[in-house]
Amino acid sequence: MRRLCRLAELPDPGSARFELPDHPYGYSLCLVRRDGQVYGYLNSCPHTDSPMDWSPGQFLAGDGRHIQCALHGALFEIESGRCVAGPCRGDRLTSVTVYVDGGVVYLGEDFE
Ligand code: FES
Numbered sequence: 778m779r780r781l782c783r784l785a786e787l788p789d790p791g792s793a794r795f796e797l798p799d800h801p802y803g804y805s806l807c808l809v810r811r812d813g814q815v816y817g818y819l820n821s822c823p824h825t826d827s828p829m830d831w832s833p834g835q836f837l838a839g840d841g842r843h844i845q846c847a848l849h850g851a852l853f854e855i856e857s858g859r860c861v862a863g864p865c866r867g868d869r870l871t872s873v874t875v876y877v878d879g880g881v882v883y884l885g886e887d888f889e
């Protein structure tokens with residue numbers, strides 16, 4: 778069970794980026810909190826597999842209601858990861874299981 782951060786460190790709405798350099802694939806994760814829920818995705822846009830953050834850990838569009846890829850502006854639903862606008866419309870981000878326990882955000886064991 779890998780600890781990512783304290784829940785209080787994530788604004789609502791807000792986002793953060795986590796690197797997993799010791800994972801076999803060296804993943805980068807996108808974590809988003811909105812309406813009390815926390816969602817996890819690989820930090821990899823389905824358009825070109827590029828990282829999506831505007832600056833490290835900043836994934837949200839100005840409306841705070843979508844994840845937005847910094848490279849070509851694709852918009853993704855926070856809850857489902859589905860692209861609703863942009864060059865990869867209809868594609869999805871790769872979901873990563875995260876959960877909150879005792880005010881701490883953890884990475885799901887199925888990902889490790
Ligand atoms: S790389 Fe994300 S929209 Fe093009």
